[in-house]
Structure formats: C-alpha cells, structure tokens
Amino acid sequence: MPSNQQILLDNRPTGEALVSNFKMVTADTPALKDGQVLVRHHFLSLDPYMRGRMNDAKGYTAPQALGQVMIGGTVGEVVESRSPKFAVGDTVVGMGGWQQFSVVDAEQLGALRKVDTTHVPLSHYLGAVGMPGVTAYYGLVKIIEAKAGQTVVVSAATGAVGSAFVALAKARGCRAVGTAGGPDKCKYAVDELGFDACVDYKTHQDAGSLSKAIKGHCPDGVDGYFENVGGMVLDAVLPLMNAFGRIAMCGMIAGYDGKPVPMSYPALILMSRLRVQGFIVSEQMDVWPEALKELGMLVATGKLKPRETVAHGLQAAPEAFLGLLKGKNFGKQIVKLI
Amino acid sequence: MPSNQQILLDNRPTGEALVSNFKMVTADTPALKDGQVLVRHHFLSLDPYMRGRMNDAKGYTAPQALGQVMIGGTVGEVVESRSPKFAVGDTVVGMGGWQQFSVVDAEQLGALRKVDTTHVPLSHYLGAVGMPGVTAYYGLVKIIEAKAGQTVVVSAATGAVGSAFVALAKARGCRAVGTAGGPDKCKYAVDELGFDACVDYKTHQDAGSLSKAIKGHCPDGVDGYFENVGGMVLDAVLPLMNAFGRIAMCGMIAGYDGKPVPMSYPALILMSRLRVQGFIVSEQMDVWPEALKELGMLVATGKLKPRETVAHGLQAAPEAFLGLLKGKNFGKQIVKLI
Numbered sequence: 001m002p003s004n005q006q007i008l009l010d011n012r013p014t015g016e017a018l019v020s021n022f023k024m025v026t027a028d029t030p031a032l033k034d035g036q037v038l039v040r041h042h043f044l045s046l047d048p049y050m051r052g053r054m055n056d057a058k059g060y061t062a063p064q065a066l067g068q069v070m071i072g073g074t075v076g077e078v079v080e081s082r083s084p085k086f087a088v089g090d091t092v093v094g095m096g097g098w099q100q101f102s103v104v105d106a107e108q109l110g111a112l113r114k115v116d117t118t119h120v121p122l123s124h125y126l127g128a129v130g131m132p133g134v135t136a137y138y139g140l141v142k143i144i145e146a147k148a149g150q151t152v153v154v155s156a157a158t159g160a161v162g163s164a165f166v167a168l169a170k171a172r173g174c175r176a177v178g179t180a181g182g183p184d185k186c187k188y189a190v191d192e193l194g195f196d197a198c199v200d201y202k203t204h205q206d207a208g209s210l211s212k213a214i215k216g217h218c219p220d221g222v223d224g225y226f227e228n229v230g231g232m233v234l235d236a237v238l239p240l241m242n243a244f245g246r247i248a249m250c251g252m253i254a255g256y257d258g259k260p261v262p263m264s265y266p267a268l269i270l271m272s273r274l275r276v277q278g279f280i281v282s283e284q285m286d287v288w289p290e291a292l293k294e295l296g297m298l299v300a301t302g303k304l305k306p307r308e309t310v311a312h313g314l315q316a317a318p319e320a321f322l323g324l325l326k327g328k329n330f331g332k333q334i335v336k337l338i
Numbered sequence: 339m340p341s342n343q344q345i346l347l348d349n350r351p352t353g354e355a356l357v358s359n360f361k362m363v364t365a366d367t368p369a370l371k372d373g374q375v376l377v378r379h380h381f382l383s384l385d386p387y388m389r390g391r392m393n394d395a396k397g398y399t400a401p402q403a404l405g406q407v408m409i410g411g412t413v414g415e416v417v418e419s420r421s422p423k424f425a426v427g428d429t430v431v432g433m434g435g436w437q438q439f440s441v442v443d444a445e446q447l448g449a450l451r452k453v454d455t456t457h458v459p460l461s462h463y464l465g466a467v468g469m470p471g472v473t474a475y476y477g478l479v480k481i482i483e484a485k486a487g488q489t490v491v492v493s494a495a496t497g498a499v500g501s502a503f504v505a506l507a508k509a510r511g512c513r514a515v516g517t518a519g520g521p522d523k524c525k526y527a528v529d530e531l532g533f534d535a536c537v538d539y540k541t542h543q544d545a546g547s548l549s550k551a552i553k554g555h556c557p558d559g560v561d562g563y564f565e566n567v568g569g570m571v572l573d574a575v576l577p578l579m580n581a582f583g584r585i586a587m588c589g590m591i592a593g594y595d596g597k598p599v600p601m602s603y604p605a606l607i608l609m610s611r612l613r614v615q616g617f618i619v620s621e622q623m624d625v626w627p628e629a630l631k632e633l634g635m636l637v638a639t640g641k642l643k644p645r646e647t648v649a650h651g652l653q654a655a656p657e658a659f660l661g662l663l664k665g666k667n668f669g670k671q672i673v674k675l676i
Contacts (some may be wrong), residue, residue, distance in 0.1 A: 057609065078433035230605060252605040267568060267590040270616035271395065278608035 004029045006069045007098040013054055017325065021054065022070070022318045035107045038080040039232030041096050044314070044335040045126035046321045048251050054277050070098035073131055073300035083107065090114050093125045098317055100337055107265065110285065117302035127332035128306040129295045132160035134225070135281040137291035139248030140168050143277045148173030151218050153237055156228035157198050158185045160306065160332035161250065164295060165226055166193050167304035177217045179233050181327045186337050192305065207235035207286060215240055231261040238268045249278040307331030342367045343652050345436035347402045351392055356503065360408070360656045360665035376418040379434050381487050382510045383411035384462035384659045409437035411469055413460050421445070428452050431463045436655055437527065438675055448623065457638035466644040467633045470498035474564070475617040475629035477586030478506050481615050482562030486511030491575055492602050494566035495536050496523045498644065499588065499671035503564055504531050504634060505642035515555045517571050519665045530643065544591040545602065547575035554579055564588060569599040573646040576606045645669030
C-alpha cells in the first residue's frame, strides 16, 4: 500500500489560527476490507467552515477531533476497489480530509459520489458544483426565496459561494450586488462574474460609510442578504433591508477567532420585520440534487466561470487555509495534490 | 356635541421620552356624517410599540404625526350612531387614540369591532383578548411553532404579552420560563400565571450571570424565545438556544431611546442554525380571528387571568406610559377614562 501524507489538528487555536495548530505526519494506508475503496486525492478543498470546527464550541456541528486528520472535501480517483459500486479509474468526490489518500466505506450513503468530468473540470466539484455552490443555492432559493426584480447582496462576492450566488441570482432575474476586498476583486466581480455592482469594503473605515456606498447601488433597497463575513458588512447592509427582507447567515469569519463581533443594531430585525436564518448546508441534503443539477448546467454552459486559487502540495495547505481566512485567495481556494 | 380632551404628540424625543413630548388640548367633537359613529372611550391602552412611533424612523410603520392625537387602542361604548352597523350602547374596541371620544367611519374594515362583555371584562379586549394577546399568539404559534415538550422563554413575563404567552404555551404542553424585574413579579409569574420558573433579571449584573440562572431552569435548552425587551436578556438567552431554535422579535424597549443596543454574539444565529424573525401583529390580520377565539376561551375559563395596572384620567396617560417603558407597571397598563 502507498504511504500517505496527512495533516492533523495538533492543538486548538486560542485566538487567531496558526500554522502551528497543524501537524504533518506520514502513515501507511491500511489494507482494504470488503466494501471499501482507496481514493487518491487530486484536489483538497479549503473552506472557511473549517475554522469553526477547530474550536471546541458547543452548539455547532461536532468539533474537529485533536490528533485526527483535518476534515475536508476532496476529489480524486479510485485506485483500488473492493466495492461493486466503484471501479478503478472512477472520478469521485468525498470528504477525504487533508491527506493524499483515503479509505472509504463505499456502502455508506453519501460517502462517495461518482462525477462526470466531460463538461465540468474535476476541481469544480469542490466549488461551484459542490458544497459552496449548494450553499449559495440554499441561501438564495430556500432562505432568501429570491424572485425576479428583487435586489440581493452577498459579501465575499468573488469567493466560491459568492460566484455561484451571482450566477443563480442572475438566472432568476435579480439585481445582484457584492462586497469584496480590493479593486481587482471588485472589477472581476462585475466584469467576469456578472454582478451589477461590487463595493470594495477596504476603502471604508466604518459601517456607516460602507452602508452609503452599498445603498448607492441598491436604489430599491435590499430584499435578500447572503452573509459570508459578519461584522462591519452586516452592520452596513442591515439598515438597507426592505420590510420583510431575508438574511441567510452562512459565515461569520470575523468572529471565528474567539472575539465575538457584535451586531450593532439588532432592533432593525424588528423594525424591518426581517427573517434572519442560520444554516449549515450539510444538514440540508434534500436540496443537493436540484442544486447540483442547476449548478452543473450553469458551469457547462459557461454562465458560471469559477475562478480558483491553487496551492501546490499537501504541505502548503495550512498556510493557504490561513490566507483564505484573511481573504488572500481569489475565488475558490484548493490544494493540488498531484 | 361633547367636548373632547385629547393628548397630542407635541415634539419628538431626542433621547429618553418625556412628559413634555406630549400636549393636552380640548377640542369639540365634530358632527357625525353618514356612516360614522361617536364612541366614548372607557379605557385607553398603553403599549411599548408607541415609543417606536414617537421616532421619525425609516423602515418601521408610519411614525406618529406631530400635532396629532397619539395613536392607541381603546374600548368604549357607542354614544351616537349614523351607521346601521352599530347601535347606541354597543361595546366596541378600536384605535381611538389618547382622547375621550372618537369619531369612527364604521364602514372602514376593521376600524371598530363589537365585543361581548358577558364572559370577558371590557378592558381585557385591550390586553389578553386584544392586540397583546394576538401578539403572543403570533410569536408562539406562527414563528416559534411551539410543540408539546419544548421549552419556551419570554421576557417581560408578567406584561400583557407575557401573561397571554404562558397561557398559550401551557395549553400546548410546553415548559415556559420567564424573565421579569423584581421578586414580586417573579413570584406572581409562577404562582398566578403558571410559569414553570421566572428569573429576576434585576439581580444579575451581566448577561453571563443571567444566562446561567435561566439555564438552571431550562435543563433541555431553549427551543423558542419571545423577545419583548432586547439587550441583556437577549444576550443571555441566545447561547441557550437549541439547534434550529426560533426567536420571535416583538419588542426592543432597551433600544427605543435612540441608543442602539447591540447583540453581542450574532454568530450564534449561525452556530445554532436559528431563525430570528421580527413582526408587527397589525400586519398579520389573518391570524386575529383564531387567536382571539382561543384567547377569549382561556380568559372565560379562568386559565388566563390578566392583571392590569390602571391609571386614572386621560391626564395621567403620559406619566403612566413612561412608567411602562421602565417596567413600573405590573400586568397590562391601561388608563381608565370614566
């Protein structure tokens, strides 16, 4: 059996996450039992939710166990199979974690999914046609319930979720406005992703100033907001929400480092009769098939052109992940393993 | 026609509301036109929402106009009628405002409603079997979607909304826990209103301490929270919410005085996948009939025994209203006019 490089969570962050929270080890891949397959990972997905799992917090999904391989989505190829469901050479998406190989119980429902790379490149199954894409779909379609003519706003506009969000929103006839960090990302959001406007939050010192800038691009107010960030952007969008608006709470990066970031004016939820709803897409499996179908079609027809930032080699994963938390990536952050 | 004492909104508060924001005047009641009735008010309702209307804020319902009679629910008796729908002597509930008499267009849908005082005292149509009762119903039934065995929490437990809330919650087999200010209110909440427990927020210096105290009475966590207050109580309950919990945002007294009170840890909405929803019951007219039917039955059968704090005479209204905002009332605050 091949030897397998792995990255474990070695210790939990006490504030900001650090490279020293992780440890790289090499293990042997165990011999397969009946029903198992061995997958060689081509790409590893890095996503903001992983920061949440590094904490030992109540209420959220199970924390990442110490001393275990970091959780994470992977795409790869079956290199050995003792399951009738998968053949050697199949391209598959799964939750293989931060390692080169994984042994998967192919019988376990949803553990591994065969994917077709004829019209969709393999790595996109980690982004636009994977978890981030479905996340955008759930927020836009199930929580915001976007309709033609409405205005929707998304933070982290050029990320994997934001890119899928705008394609889905434009397909529904919405006006889509994003926020992102830096002029390059904002230009890309409008020129390539199809946003009607994108506001560079880095040019604003406070929520009031940012709010005015966003308002300038939302002449009819905001009907739906997809929250990937929290903090100043949330404070800026909240006063712009129309009566009966919906906010899908998907990410609160700003608060992951232990310091809770307040919502400055929660009375607006009452005053504007908003619905604010948090969700985790892995708990909403029934929506995946319809979402993946639409997202696959959008990619295949060129209406959704996902951008990727690629780190090379497993050892680059921790640094790339910390960069992601600081917005250093541009589009979906992945790690190329072979 | 009789002369009519009225209280107008004279100027808007710049911080805390003051008696000097109001002005008392005397006017003649105009002659009735066809379709109109003259109502003599027996009781005027004082409610926290009125503080919101005193501001000239965007997003909420229309602000109270300056120089006009203060908005407010009233119950009284028809003393003159030029409408076939109402006879002299009918007891009616309406939105007559802070004055002794009102002229009502009886043809206008929902402007005036005949009520039966055989089993329900007239003043209760301003509280338990009126707007505050329906408010409790909407939050508990339509937003929290309370089910048997679940734990629900309400702030301002002994107020008009809180008293109705607990009766409706117990009728559904829920565990009901309240918060209130002072030992008398807390004892009353448990002994008379039927709460399983009530926590005196005044004995706690911060949200952390209050949270621990509430947690002690919610061994299975909190499934639904009805927010009448905001601020420290909201911060205390938020960490206790179970996954997929619901929060009905009905009142944010703490923030009405212009100083926004933050929500300290909004990331919990995501972490616990909560649904937080603001509402104004006057926008949800379709729910009133079913709500009033159940509330009337609860009062008639003694399962809901509403307590009232009565101020005497129209001139007492401003002072009583400011006291209400500070929690000086005990149960539903009304003004007896005759």
